[in-house]
Amino acid sequence: MLKSVLITGGAGYVGNLLVPQLLQSGYQVTVYDILYFGKQTLPLKHPNLKVVAGDIRDTLLLEKSLNGIDAVLHLACISNDPSFELNEALSKSVNYDCFEPLVIAAKQAGVKRFVYCSSSSVYGVSDLPEVTEEAPLVPLTLYNKYKGLCEPLLFKHMADNFTCVTIRPATICGYSPRTRLDLSVNILTNHAINKNVITVFGGSQKRPNLHIQDMCDLYELLLEVPAEKIQGQTFNAGYQNYTIMELASMVKEVVEQEFPEKQPIDIKVVETNDNRSYHISSDKIKKHLGFEAKHTIQDAVRDLCQAFKAGKLPDSFSNDWYYNVRQLQVREAV
Numbered sequence: 001m002l003k004s005v006l007i008t009g010g011a012g013y014v015g016n017l018l019v020p021q022l023l024q025s026g027y028q029v030t031v032y033d034i035l036y037f038g039k040q041t042l043p044l045k046h047p048n049l050k051v052v053a054g055d056i057r058d059t060l061l062l063e064k065s066l067n068g069i070d071a072v073l074h075l076a077c078i079s080n081d082p083s084f085e086l087n088e089a090l091s092k093s094v095n096y097d098c099f100e101p102l103v104i105a106a107k108q109a110g111v112k113r114f115v116y117c118s119s120s121s122v123y124g125v126s127d128l129p130e131v132t133e134e135a136p137l138v139p140l141t142l143y144n145k146y147k148g149l150c151e152p153l154l155f156k157h158m159a160d161n162f163t164c165v166t167i168r169p170a171t172i173c174g175y176s177p178r179t180r181l182d183l184s185v186n187i188l189t190n191h192a193i194n195k196n197v198i199t200v201f202g203g204s205q206k207r208p209n210l211h212i213q214d215m216c217d218l219y220e221l222l223l224e225v226p227a228e229k230i231q232g233q234t235f236n237a238g239y240q241n242y243t244i245m246e247l248a249s250m251v252k253e254v255v256e257q258e259f260p261e262k263q264p265i266d267i268k269v270v271e272t273n274d275n276r277s278y279h280i281s282s283d284k285i286k287k288h289l290g291f292e293a294k295h296t297i298q299d300a301v302r303d304l305c306q307a308f309k310a311g312k313l314p315d316s317f318s319n320d321w322y323y324n325v326r327q328l329q330v331r332e333a334v
Helices: 015-024 059-065 081-086 088-097 099-108 142-155 184-195 212-224 244-258 283-289 297-309 324-333
Strands: 004-008 028-033 049-053 071-074 113-117 163-169 171-173 197-201 206-211 233-237 240-243 266-270
Touching: 004 015, 015 028, 015 212, 028 059, 059 099, 071 099, 071 212, 081 088, 081 142, 081 324, 088 099, 088 142, 099 113, 099 142, 113 142, 113 212, 142 163, 163 212, 171 184, 171 212, 171 297, 184 197, 184 206, 184 244, 184 297, 197 244, 206 212, 206 244, 206 297, 212 233, 233 283, 240 244, 244 266, 244 297
Parallel strands: 004 028, 004 071, 028 049, 071 113, 113 163, 163 233, 171 206, 197 266
Antiparallel strands: 206 240
């Protein structure tokens, strides 16, 4: 039974929803995070939560923090392409150079299970009708490239007492106590509610999406399933594959329902050179683990609408805290 979990990057977008969920399920949780976005949104008073303000490149602090840990959920990274490009040397050191030392430290500390959060963006551009886990990785950016290069480094260290699994999630959407407003569905929703116009860049690109609650449920499942079901496996994790234009139309419909006074919300199309497009298949994870996403893109948009109504997302355009690259720029300037 895995009871003690260390989550790298646990103070981030997904971590802020995942940590309370795992605590509720009875896990002892250690959040290991550099805390660029603070820790105020975590349930800090919970007796089973420990927060370590640490850099994942600090191997000594990591080794100390891994004592007594049963499982690692490795979420920490410089996420998305603009953030990576802000400082490529820093990003490579965080997303790639320190990855294998972290895996080795976890194994030596007696960690039984290591879950690596890769990305479905490793596929780059694919015109296959369904991109399975066996499809070639054709990364278009350094962020995608290094996400993919970490995967074989993890599996190199698999052992009978060290279970290793990789997840390639789709783009996450929906509300979290530390919401990101720089992700496709969340961007479109923010613009629809607060600017009454949705700007679509391109529109024909296909992007897979996954509700943040489904992402959290999957991470919890990966702590529970028997080791033999996931050892050495790579799983896509998505739900709905739609074009950017289809996403915009869904957002428009839901926001107009939730905020009837804002009708009509316009959709404006702008040309773009961002040609990332792929349609991932999540059949393998359904077949092997019985995991199927339960929440729709419309659910994610509604959750965001409710958060805006409740005043939980103030200053949604001006506050750098919602935008990874802008917050990193602030940190870089300090």
